[in-house]
Amino acid sequence: MKSVNLNSQERMQFSCSVHLRLFAWMMCFALLILSILCTPVSAQSLVSGDVTDAMSGIAIPGVQVTLKRGANTIGTSYSDSDGGFDVTIPAEVARNNTELKVILEHEKYAGNSLRIHMDGGSPSETHYKASLIPKEISVCRIFDRHYVVVGHFLSSMSATYTGLPERIATALTYEVLPLLQQYKIKPELQPDFLACDEARPRAVTQGRSLAQALGADAFVSGSVQGGEQGYDVRTFVSDRCDIYSVPFSSINKNVDLNDPGAAQLDPHTRATILVAIAAAYEKEGKYSDGVYATNAAEHTLGKLTPEIQAVRERCQMGLPQVGLVR
Amino acid sequence: MKILRIIFIVLALSFSYLSSAMAGRDVPIDVRLRLLDKGGNQISLPWVKHRVAIFAYEDPENTGLGEDIAILMGREILYNSNVYSLGVLSFTGELSPETYKSLSYFDKVENITKAEDVIFSIWGRIIPVGDSVRVDTFLQFAEKIEDRLSWKFRLPFSMGGGVLQAHLRPKRILIQSIRLDTDVKSEIPNAVKALRTLRRKPKMNAKVVASIPLQKTYSVEKEEGDWVFLSIKSGPKGWTPRAGYCTGSCKQLLEAGRFSGGLLRYVIGQGSLRDATASLSNEALAIEEQIGALDSILRGTKITDISRSLEVAQRWIGPNRLSGKDERTGIDRGNGTPPGGAAFANIEALAKIAYELHKSIYHRREHRIDLSHAPEPFYPRRMYDYFYTTEIKDFESIDISPHYIMRIANHLAKASLLDPNNLDVLNNLAVLFAYAGDQGRANLAMGLGKEIKSKE
Numbered sequence: 001m002k003s004v005n006l007n008s009q010e011r012m013q014f015s016c017s018v019h020l021r022l023f024a025w026m027m028c029f030a031l032l033i034l035s036i037l038c039t040p041v042s043a044q045s046l047v048s049g050d051v052t053d054a055m056s057g058i059a060i061p062g063v064q065v066t067l068k069r070g071a072n073t074i075g076t077s078y079s080d081s082d083g084g085f086d087v088t089i090p091a092e093v094a095r096n097n098t099e100l101k102v103i104l105e106h107e108k109y110a111g112n113s114l115r116i117h118m119d120g121g122s123p124s125e126t127h128y129k130a131s132l133i134p135k136e137i138s139v140c141r142i143f144d145r146h147y148v149v150v151g152h153f154l155s156s157m158s159a160t161y162t163g164l165p166e167r168i169a170t171a172l173t174y175e176v177l178p179l180l181q182q183y184k185i186k187p188e189l190q191p192d193f194l195a196c197d198e199a200r201p202r203a204v205t206q207g208r209s210l211a212q213a214l215g216a217d218a219f220v221s222g223s224v225q226g227g228e229q230g231y232d233v234r235t236f237v238s239d240r241c242d243i244y245s246v247p248f249s250s251i252n253k254n255v256d257l258n259d260p261g262a263a264q265l266d267p268h269t270r271a272t273i274l275v276a277i278a279a280a281y282e283k284e285g286k287y288s289d290g291v292y293a294t295n296a297a298e299h300t301l302g303k304l305t306p307e308i309q310a311v312r313e314r315c316q317m318g319l320p321q322v323g324l325v326r
Numbered sequence: 327m328k329i330l331r332i333i334f335i336v337l338a339l340s341f342s343y344l345s346s347a348m349a350g351r352d353v354p355i356d357v358r359l360r361l362l363d364k365g366g367n368q369i370s371l372p373w374v375k376h377r378v379a380i381f382a383y384e385d386p387e388n389t390g391l392g393e394d395i396a397i398l399m400g401r402e403i404l405y406n407s408n409v410y411s412l413g414v415l416s417f418t419g420e421l422s423p424e425t426y427k428s429l430s431y432f433d434k435v436e437n438i439t440k441a442e443d444v445i446f447s448i449w450g451r452i453i454p455v456g457d458s459v460r461v462d463t464f465l466q467f468a469e470k471i472e473d474r475l476s477w478k479f480r481l482p483f484s485m486g487g488g489v490l491q492a493h494l495r496p497k498r499i500l501i502q503s504i505r506l507d508t509d510v511k512s513e514i515p516n517a518v519k520a521l522r523t524l525r526r527k528p529k530m531n532a533k534v535v536a537s538i539p540l541q542k543t544y545s546v547e548k549e550e551g552d553w554v555f556l557s558i559k560s561g562p563k564g565w566t567p568r569a570g571y572c573t574g575s576c577k578q579l580l581e582a583g584r585f586s587g588g589l590l591r592y593v594i595g596q597g598s599l600r601d602a603t604a605s606l607s608n609e610a611l612a613i614e615e616q617i618g619a620l621d622s623i624l625r626g627t628k629i630t631d632i633s634r635s636l637e638v639a640q641r642w643i644g645p646n647r648l649s650g651k652d653e654r655t656g657i658d659r660g661n662g663t664p665p666g667g668a669a670f671a672n673i674e675a676l677a678k679i680a681y682e683l684h685k686s687i688y689h690r691r692e693h694r695i696d697l698s699h700a701p702e703p704f705y706p707r708r709m710y711d712y713f714y715t716t717e718i719k720d721f722e723s724i725d726i727s728p729h730y731i732m733r734i735a736n737h738l739a740k741a742s743l744l745d746p747n748n749l750d751v752l753n754n755l756a757v758l759f760a761y762a763g764d765q766g767r768a769n770l771a772m773g774l775g776k777e778i779k780s781k782e
Contacts, residue, residue, distance in 0.1 A: 170386055174422060174431075174451055178464065181432035182498045184747070190430075192423075264455065288746040295744065298662050316743045323770050324739040324755060 045089040047116055049128030051079050051104055054213035056202045059083025060132060066103040067116075069093055074100075094121045104130055110138035112213060131213040140196035141214050146280055147192040148172065148273055149214055151199030151207075151221040153233070164233075168220065169195035171264055176273060179300060183292035191217060191277055204247050207238025211276075216240060218276035220269075230254040235269055239276035241283055243307050248272040271301040271308070278311045282318065290315030346404060346412045346546040347371055355381070355419035355434065362441050369443050371543070374413035376594055378403060378586075379442055381435060381449035382418045389452050389459055389511065393418060394518045398572065399448055399463070399583040401521055404546065405554055405568035407587025409596050415442060421449060432466055432498050439468045445593060446471075448501075448586060457508045463582040465589070467497040474593050477620040479680070481757065484725045488757030490676055491750050492620055495666035499609045502582040506575040513576040520571040524564025528553030535564035578605045585610055592617065604656030611657045612642065612665040619673050623680045629688070632681045639674035643741070667745025668738070675738045675754060679726065686724045732762035739767075747778050 051063050059082050067075035067087045074093055079085040087102065100116040100123075109132035117124040133141070140149050150165040150172070172193040180190055194216075201210055201221060211219035222235040233255050236247040250269045278293035294312035298304050316322065371377060380400040385392035400414045417438065423430035429437065431449070439447045450463040467475065475494040481487055525532040528550045536558075538544065543559040552569040572580055581603050588600030599618075602611045619635035626632055641648045642664035649661035664670050735758035742751045752775035759768035 170422075171453075174384060174386060174453075177423070178431045178451075181430075182496060182500070184498070187429055187433050264453065291744065291746055295663050295667065299660070299665075302660055302662075304662050319743060319746050320770070320774055321739070321742050321746050324742060324759075324767055326736060326739075 045091075045094040045118075045122045047087045047089060047100070047102055047123050047128065048126065049085055049102075049114070049130060050083040051085065051130045051132060052083055052209070053109075054131035054133045054210045055137070055200060055206060057131075057206050057209065060106060060109065062106065063109075063132065064103075064105045066105070068101045068103060069098055089118075089123070094118060097121065102128070102130075104132060106132060108135060109133060110135055110141070131209045133210070133213045137196065137198045137214075140194060140199050140216075142192060142194060143215070145192055146189060146217050146277060147194055148218045148220060148277070149199055149211070149216045150193060150195045151201065151210070151219060152197050153221065154200075154223040156223070156225050164222075164224070165195035165197050168235075168265065169193040172220075172270070172273065175265070175270055179270075179274070179296040180277075180293060183296055185289050185292060189281065189286060189289055204236040204238075204249075207236055207247050208240070208242070211238050211240040217280040218273050220273070230256050235265060237269055237272045237276070239272075239279060241276065241279035243275055243279050243311060244272065267301050271297040271305070274300065275305075275307050275311055278308075278315065282311060282315045285318065287315045287318035291319070346410070347374055347414070347543060355417050355421065355438065356424065357419075358417070358441075359429075359434065359437055362437060369441070370415050371413035375411035376409060376590070377413040377415060377442060377444040378590060379415045379417060379435075379439060379444045379447040381421060381447065382416075383449065383461070383463075384421055384431075384451035386422065387452070387454050389454060391452055391459070391461075391511065391514055394514045395450065395452070395461060395579065396448075397518050397521065398514065398576070398580060399450075399586070401568070402580050402583030403448075403587045403590065406584065407590050409587070409591050409594065412590075415444065432464070435466055436469075439466060440470075443470070444468055445590060446586070448582075455505060458505050459510065460503065460505050461579060462500060463502045463579075465499045465501050465586055467494075467593075471593055474595075477624050477676075479624060479676070481679075481761070482683070482724045483722045485731075486757065486761045488760065490679065490754050490757060492616075492669070492672050492676055493750055494613060494616055494620075495669035495748070495750075496609065499613060499665075500607045501585060501610050502579075502606050504575075504578060504582075504605050506579065510575040510579070513572070513574055514579075517572040517576050521566055524556060524558075524562060524566055526564060528555075528565040530567070532565065536562040538566070581605045589613070602655050602657060606655075606657060608657055608660045609665040611652060611655060611659065612670075615641070616666065616669060616673065619677070623673070623677055629681065629684045632677055632684060636674060636677035636681065639670045639677060642670040643674060663744055668741040668748045668751045669745075671738055671741030672748070672750050672754060675734050675758075678734055679731070682726045682730070683721075683724055686726065687721065728762045731758050732764070735759050735762055735764075735767075749775055749778060752778070 047067060051060050052058060053060055061079055061081045061083060063079040063083070063085070065077045065079060065085045065087050066073055067089065074090055075087045077085050077087045089100065093100070097118040097120070100118065102114040102116060104112045104114070112130055112132050114128050114130055116128075140151075150169045153164045176193070177190055199210060199219070199221070201207055204221060207219040207221055211217070217240055219238045220235060222233060225232045225234070231254070233252045234249060235252075236249050238244070238247040248269070250266050252264075252266070274293050274297035278290045278297065281287070281290035281293055291312060294308050294315065297308045369377075380396045382396045383392040396416055400416050404412060404414045421431050421434050435447045435449055446465055446467045448463060448465050450461060453460045453462070472493065476491060478489050478491045480489045522538045524535045524538060526535050538556070538558060539561070542561065544556045546554050547557050547563070548555045549568075552567055553565045554568045555563065555565055557563045585600055585602060585606055588598070591597035592599045599614055602614045615638050619638040622631040622635040626635070640646045641659070647661065648659050650658060652659050735755055738751060738758070739755055742748065742755065745751065752771045755771035756768045756775065759765070759771060
């Protein structure tokens, strides 16, 4: 064995070199730990949201929230007293970026579901909003169809007008359907107009969430008030696709409620409903039908509103015909 | 033998002249549709050459006028369209959807239109508005006459020889939307009563022979002034008025029937259109102007006919789009997207190209004299003649600047975004882009056209 004698300067150099190496190793180790901690592989994503009553807008506690991938349940939770919920997405599921579904169930409400699109291991939205419809108005729901619900008309008087939604739905059927049929919208895409007096939103602003919860393209409701010579019938239209930030409102003044003409809606209201239907077509990828529905809206109103124009442009951007334009 | 043959021909012609008929079907619409589903189909009035169908007007608020208005429309077409060998079929029943998945209105009518082999169908609806009623009348052409309502012309071989086309649009038309005062509630039933009364002589004060039962087949045997002599199958014969039975608002209502009768005559080649009048819709006006413009492009004798077509198209589109009351007819033209979607943009494109072709032919023939200063008679031949007659060689060597064609195509492509399923536009874009040297867009237009056609 050979021994080496070092002088003080050499000893100092050797000591520095050892410390530097040690420091470098420690840094590498720290970076390794940090990178492991930061790797999404080990992160568990969350689906967060809140759930409210579609008619009143009030939070619903105790809703069972089930996260599903296909038929398999991969997580469950319950909404808290504020209606908020979180469900954990297992890491191995999050990694696959597959589409997930959240099922919302409560004994007093009709079930609802949310589609969760995964993007980079996390849900594409940070917070989901869902609303449930009370079981008594689940009769107002039609599955796999485009439809418009005509709900309850509030009355400031003692008399109630339960027949008004039925008559308005009938009037809309024969006013709006032929308009869409003129543009050859296929029967399976044409909307139904469903009278549903059970749908009684607490405020007109709830119309949108009701439309969303029911899966209807639009929700129509209103009020009846005594006027100078007859009654003033006010109508509100809310759409599912957020085209109108506040419900569209129109008024028929001095109406004789026994007169069948009371159920007629003005062209603005019909155009608003057509725009809502066009937006629903657009959301479904039926772009040409969306364009034609906006043409029907423009035709019925006699002018182009910013809403009609906006929905039309969105539909046009989805058309393959865009490739023909330069 | 020769004399006998001539007599036979005369008899046959007389028969075809006299065999206008109106038939009632006592089968409700929905029962008829169910029969069709089961494969049971027997057309009504098989002996007549041309058929139209009239449906009882939708009457959701029970004014009681639905069937009466249909009878008036049917008789107006039968008696006053001057079409030989015509059958008018009348149907009763509702067109509104029975259940949420059932067919309704135009879609329901379309199935019967097809099954009964009619040229077009007329239906409508009655909507009470305060003390008055609004009556909407729709006309729906059958698919089978698509070719009769089409216009085509081929480009010269030097331009690729592609065929440009146009069809009448829309095919589902709101002919009239009219608000009638409260008197009409008595005028219409009175008019129908007068129509159903058969008299011994063609005079209002002549003795009444019988009342025409509903749901029976009648034939028009002869005419005299404002009267027609009807023969009811297995029943009485007598005179009934063909004019003057409808006054006031009721008369305005008949404008829809009058216009429809003119369309029928035009479609089957037995005469010309009738002008749209103030009580009709802007869709009726658009149809009238489309037919006029397209006929002028292909059958006009002067280049000014084509420039007039261009002007007509531009009344509906572009910066010179007219709106408000039309000077000639009094019809409100509306504004924005015209009836028929891209139909007028397509006519504009065809007119521009036809104009350039005419101009080129003229320049060749007249030693390049500027056509814009030429008097009209300088252009005596129809464009059609250039395609198929002695001038054919001259025509085939014409070409128009590809840059100009590209501009036309780009303009038309924008219009296609408003009417994406318009097959004429896609076909024409494929032809025009190919000539202008943009094969990519030509292929896209062709592919889209095929795709849409396969889905129809």
